[in-house]
Amino acid sequence: MKRVLRIVRSPWLRGAVTAAGAPAAATLLASSFHGGDASAVSIYILAVVAATAVGGLWAGLAAAVFSFLGLNFFFTPPEHTFRVSKPEDLIALIVFLVVAVIVGSLLSRALEGRNRAARREREARLLNYFASKLLSGEPLQRMLDDFANALLEPFSLARCEIHVRADDVTLDGSAERAGAAEGVSVPVPLLVGKAELGTLVAVRRAGLEAPQDDDRALLDACAKQVALAVERTRLDKQVEGARLEAETNQLRAAMFSSVTHDLRTPLVSIKAGVTTLLDEGVTLHADQRRELLRTILEETDRLNRLVGNILDLARVRAGALVPAKQPTAIDEVIESVLHRMKPALSRVRVRTAVRPDLPEVPVDPVQIDQVLSNLLENAARFTPPGGEILLSAAPWQRSVRVRVADQGPADERDRVFEPFFRRDAGEARTGSGLGLAIARAVVLAHGGRIWIEGSPSGGTAVVFELPVADAQPVRQEPSG
Amino acid sequence: MTTILVVDDEPQIRRALRTSLEAHGYTVQTAGTGEEAVVAAAEASPDLMFLDLGLPDLDGTEVIKRVRSFSEVPVIVLSVRDRQADKVAALDAGADDYVAKPFGMEEVLARMRAQLRRAQPEETGPAVLRFGDLQVDLARRLVTLAGTPVHLTKTEYALLEAFVTNAGKLLTHQWLLRKVWGRGYGEESQYLRVYVRALRRKLGDRAAAPELILTEPGVGYRWIAERSEPPN
Numbered sequence: 225m226k227r228v229l230r231i232v233r234s235p236w237l238r239g240a241v242t243a244a245g246a247p248a249a250a251t252l253l254a255s256s257f258h259g260g261d262a263s264a265v266s267i268y269i270l271a272v273v274a275a276t277a278v279g280g281l282w283a284g285l286a287a288a289v290f291s292f293l294g295l296n297f298f299f300t301p302p303e304h305t306f307r308v309s310k311p312e313d314l315i316a317l318i319v320f321l322v323v324a325v326i327v328g329s330l331l332s333r334a335l336e337g338r339n340r341a342a343r344r345e346r347e348a349r350l351l352n353y354f355a356s357k358l359l360s361g362e363p364l365q366r367m368l369d370d371f372a373n374a375l376l377e378p379f380s381l382a383r384c385e386i387h388v389r390a391d392d393v394t395l396d397g398s399a400e401r402a403g404a405a406e407g408v409s410v411p412v413p414l415l416v417g418k419a420e421l422g423t424l425v426a427v428r429r430a431g432l433e434a435p436q437d438d439d440r441a442l443l444d445a446c447a448k449q450v451a452l453a454v455e456r457t458r459l460d461k462q463v464e465g466a467r468l469e470a471e472t473n474q475l476r477a478a479m480f481s482s483v484t485h486d487l488r489t490p491l492v493s494i495k496a497g498v499t500t501l502l503d504e505g506v507t508l509h510a511d512q513r514r515e516l517l518r519t520i521l522e523e524t525d526r527l528n529r530l531v532g533n534i535l536d537l538a539r540v541r542a543g544a545l546v547p548a549k550q551p552t553a554i555d556e557v558i559e560s561v562l563h564r565m566k567p568a569l570s571r572v573r574v575r576t577a578v579r580p581d582l583p584e585v586p587v588d589p590v591q592i593d594q595v596l597s598n599l600l601e602n603a604a605r606f607t608p609p610g611g612e613i614l615l616s617a618a619p620w621q622r623s624v625r626v627r628v629a630d631q632g633p634a635d636e637r638d639r640v641f642e643p644f645f646r647r648d649a650g651e652a653r654t655g656s657g658l659g660l661a662i663a664r665a666v667v668l669a670h671g672g673r674i675w676i677e678g679s680p681s682g683g684t685a686v687v688f689e690l691p692v693a694d695a696q697p698v699r700q701e702p703s704g
Numbered sequence: 705m706t707t708i709l710v711v712d713d714e715p716q717i718r719r720a721l722r723t724s725l726e727a728h729g730y731t732v733q734t735a736g737t738g739e740e741a742v743v744a745a746a747e748a749s750p751d752l753m754f755l756d757l758g759l760p761d762l763d764g765t766e767v768i769k770r771v772r773s774f775s776e777v778p779v780i781v782l783s784v785r786d787r788q789a790d791k792v793a794a795l796d797a798g799a800d801d802y803v804a805k806p807f808g809m810e811e812v813l814a815r816m817r818a819q820l821r822r823a824q825p826e827e828t829g830p831a832v833l834r835f836g837d838l839q840v841d842l843a844r845r846l847v848t849l850a851g852t853p854v855h856l857t858k859t860e861y862a863l864l865e866a867f868v869t870n871a872g873k874l875l876t877h878q879w880l881l882r883k884v885w886g887r888g889y890g891e892e893s894q895y896l897r898v899y900v901r902a903l904r905r906k907l908g909d910r911a912a913a914p915e916l917i918l919t920e921p922g923v924g925y926r927w928i929a930e931r932s933e934p935p936n
Contacts, residue, residue, distance in 0.1 A: 521808070524806065528806055548789055550922055551893065551894070552921060552922060553894075553897050553921075556897070556919040556921045557921045559914060559918075559919050560918070560919050560920065560921050562913070563913075563914060563918060580901070584894060584897075589921035589922035590921075590922070593921065
């Protein structure tokens with residue numbers, strides 16, 4: 225039976241075959257029994273039931289009519305004619321027809337109800353699956369593939385493709401049943417409101433028509449869910465973009481206030497010093513004059529370093545921090561930085577431990593100079609007067625490792641590379657917190673790494689490594 | 705009377721340099737553009753020229769090339785930190801030294817004096833140069849440190865001689881390599897590093913706190929010790 229059903233796929237053909245076949249089979253069966261009218265009636269009823277079950281209401285009704293005729297022709301005297309000799313036989317025949325029609329229609333309604341329930345359940349399950357996917361937050365690509373896959377079985381598809389062509393999302397998902405021959409292809413637009421976000425293409429298996437009525441409605445509903453998933457992803461993206469922008473604005477505001485403050489601080493000292501020196505009503509001791517002048521000089525240098533950092537920050541943000549690399553001896557850069565920063569480092573002791581066998585590294589000497597200046601300035605800020613900073617450099621595997629250790633606290637190690645973050649050092653709270661962020665950006669642009677260590681003596685060390693072989697820059701977000 | 709030409713498009717910087725240089729007894733000419741600078745270099749025949757690289761009309765290197773076509777006047781470039789490439793290009797084009805902006809006047813004056821010394825060489829330079837404890841006898845090729853002879857290899861001595869006879873000047877890697885190793889050299893800056901290190905060790909100069917040789921990373925070296933007057 226099943227094999228027959230599989231061959232006879234068209235419902236019309238199936239209905240016609242069962243409507244004619246079931247009464248014919250019943251006729252043969254009843255004739256072979258020679259059991260008489262009563263058994264023939266029950267067998268014909270059975271035929272009507274079978275025809276209804278297989279072919280539906282119209283097949284059942286047709287089978288009832290055929291059965292009525294068969295009963296009349298073969299089993300009602302005079303046999304082999306459509307004439308009926310006895311009135312009670314006529315009544316029996318009419319009763320049979322009425323009963324058969326009632327049975328057929330009742331049965332077909334019951335069966336239809338069951339089918340509808342099954343389909344409703346299937347629809348519900350499918351839509352539920354889509355809805356849960358929609359909320360899962362999975363990447364859209366994976367969702368599309370899963371959606372396509374989920375549609376294969378319920379719609380008897382050989383292949384299912386989902387093409388998303390929204391203005392900001394272009395993606396394709398697909399699934400196919402291995403080895404299935406392809407038949408008719410049904411495109412369904414992915415609509416949200418009036419906007420078309422793409423197309424779902426359902427390719428049915430060979431020999432099947434395009435889905436009709438309920439099936440088509442279900443397919444449309446599924447396409448709607450896919451469209452919603454696409455829309456949600458787009459909205460998520462927009463929200464993320466807005467959030468980033470808000471954060472950037474916040475950071476910009478922080479930078480603005482931080483930089484303004486830090487630019488002004490040295491200017492305050494400089495202006496105060498100069499106006500004191502210009503004031504003819506004040507008698508200054510030679511030592512006092514020198515002290516004022518030295519402050520002015522130091523603050524000028526600080527301002528200069530700060531401006532250098534702001535420029536570098538602008539380059540990082542513009543993605544333009546490209547090192548002009550040349551073979552450079554790090555010990556020479558260290559030497560030059562220490563020489564230049566002598567005034568700024570006058571309050572602390574700087575001890576150096578530079579290995580004589582340092583290989584040259586391909587770096588931008590000016591940028592590495594800035595890194596070292598920033599690290600030393602930072603270290604000096606957290607070192608008490610007379611305290612010590614240890615600057616060491618040594619070859620390490622395929623790189624040169626430089627370490628600047630101070631005697632400051634080692635807390636909040638990760639955050640110090642963020643722009644505008646400062647370790648709270650009470651009175652020594654100066655500097656924009658830009659220095660380490662710039663140092664990090666520069667080291668990464670050179671393909672190196674930089675990190676913070678606690679030092680055994682209780683201080684903090686910033687360590688960076690620069691590769692000896694020319695390295696790819698480490699990708700970095702334009703931070704700050 | 706020594707005439708200095710100051711070329712910068714910022715009036716404040718021209719004023720600061722003019723005030724300071726005149727206070728030191730120099731005659732000062734100024735120019736605000738590259739074209740003016742070339743004209744002034746030709747007409748005023750300055751003894752030295754300070755040249756800002758960021759001029760509104762001409763590229764700094766272009767100014768140097770034009771000036772070099774008719775004059776050997778020492779040129780000291782004024783450049784900001786983040787334009788290292790311009791600075792190196794200017795040196796290649798014929799500039800003699802550079803001062804990073806913002807500069808201290810003592811630095812400017814020291815560079816200037818070093819260049820003016822070269823421009824007006826003493827007819828017969830003293831045969832013995834003294835830098836604190838260090839004494840270099842150029843005629844006899846003898847080096848002593850606090851009276852003790854220092855043994856230098858031939859190359860080390862040639863390097864030292866190049867340094868002390870060009871005290872205060874920026875000596876680029878290329879210049880030093882050609883001077884000491886000969887033509888055909890110019891890219892081998894690692895040779896220089898090795899010999900400079902050896903020289904420092906023998907002369908008791910520390911890289912961390914140099915008193916004799918200062919490194920200009922990526923550019924060259926400079927002999928920073930001041931000549932002491934011979935004890936007469």
